[in-house]
Amino acid sequence: MKENLRIVFMGTPDFAAHFLEFLHLSKHEILAVVTQPDRPFGRGKVLTAPPVKKLALELGYPVLQPTDLKDLGFINQLKALEADVFVVVAFSILPSALLSVSKQGAINIHGSLLPKYRGAAPVQWAIANGESKTGVTVFLLDQKMDHGPILEQREVYIDMEDTTASVLQKMIEPASEALEAALETIRLGASEISPQNHQDASAAPKLKKEDGLLDFNKTALDLHNQIRAFDPWPGAFSSLLTKKVYLRKTKVAPEAANSLPKILKPAEILILEDRFLVGTFEGVLEVLEIQVEGRKAMPVSQYIHGLQQKEALYFEF
Numbered sequence: 001m002k003e004n005l006r007i008v009f010m011g012t013p014d015f016a017a018h019f020l021e022f023l024h025l026s027k028h029e030i031l032a033v034v035t036q037p038d039r040p041f042g043r044g045k046v047l048t049a050p051p052v053k054k055l056a057l058e059l060g061y062p063v064l065q066p067t068d069l070k071d072l073g074f075i076n077q078l079k080a081l082e083a084d085v086f087v088v089v090a091f092s093i094l095p096s097a098l099l100s101v102s103k104q105g106a107i108n109i110h111g112s113l114l115p116k117y118r119g120a121a122p123v124q125w126a127i128a129n130g131e132s133k134t135g136v137t138v139f140l141l142d143q144k145m146d147h148g149p150i151l152e153q154r155e156v157y158i159d160m161e162d163t164t165a166s167v168l169q170k171m172i173e174p175a176s177e178a179l180e181a182a183l184e185t186i187r188l189g190a191s192e193i194s195p196q197n198h199q200d201a202s203a204a205p206k207l208k209k210e211d212g213l214l215d216f217n218k219t220a221l222d223l224h225n226q227i228r229a230f231d232p233w234p235g236a237f238s239s240l241l242t243k244k245v246y247l248r249k250t251k252v253a254p255e256a257a258n259s260l261p262k263i264l265k266p267a268e269i270l271i272l273e274d275r276f277l278v279g280t281f282e283g284v285l286e287v288l289e290i291q292v293e294g295r296k297a298m299p300v301s302q303y304i305h306g307l308q309q310k311e312a313l314y315f316e317f
Helices: 016-024 052-059 072-081 121-130 164-188 220-229 302-303
Strands: 006-013 027-035 039-041 047-048 085-091 108-109 133-140 150-157 237-240 241-254 268-272 275-279 285-293
Touching: 006 052, 006 072, 016 052, 016 085, 016 164, 027 052, 027 072, 047 220, 052 164, 052 220, 085 164, 121 133, 121 164, 121 220, 150 164, 220 241, 220 285, 237 302, 275 302, 285 302
Parallel strands: 006 027, 006 085, 085 108
Antiparallel strands: 039 047, 108 133, 133 150, 237 241, 241 285, 268 275, 275 285
16 A cells, blocks of 8 residues: 555646645655746736746646647656556646646535536635535536546535635635545545435636626615625626726625615615715615725725715726
């Protein structure tokens, strides 16, 4: 029986880097790190290494950055490493040719309780849909999207003020525990895996810019969920006084519904001193932080003080 596993790690963003560091501190051996190519970043379009590459180089691991995962040269590089398993976190869909390269296949950390929220944006869509609970799943990859058998799962609760960033942060510790348990299962050669119930599957597709467009004919709660789910990208946005604005932080203001001087129509704005209230199909949305396109986000009180017009305001949607 092996004392440790020989691993190739695959990942790209900050979220994935946490698990590279976790594996670095574990008993297992990291043979190489695979990540996306460097990309132009920021207004200056400076070629920038992904977070996983930066960490891998700091830790002294060889880094592979293929432009084509089906490239035979890249596949042969991986074969030569003779890995026991690939650990994949927020990387890319692996072609079938890669799934058989390592001895035990590839395992993935996914940010939902599969089979719910299969796809590229599971945390965002769970928050947008008002879920109070999600989780992490470690599963064996197969040839279909987020489809393979489950090794480990852990639950993660979503609070009303959670954003995608805060939920991802909450996931790191339970996902690390789940990863450790899954690797131990593989090391021991155990068969403690469970096929997914595919009838319960739901989709979490890649976000599009238009997903952030606010529709004030929705309820205040639905809008609040959309705003915290899609921050920072694509952002939840509308148009006000001919300018595109992003609502960065909000709350549902139930106490305002019965105390306002007038009933607010959907998209109608009421400024009460330093409070910024918006009518919706049901309930009142209070804006706490706002960002005019091209400027930094600011507390809504600062935005209000700069307004020349404070009456007869409506979001355009």
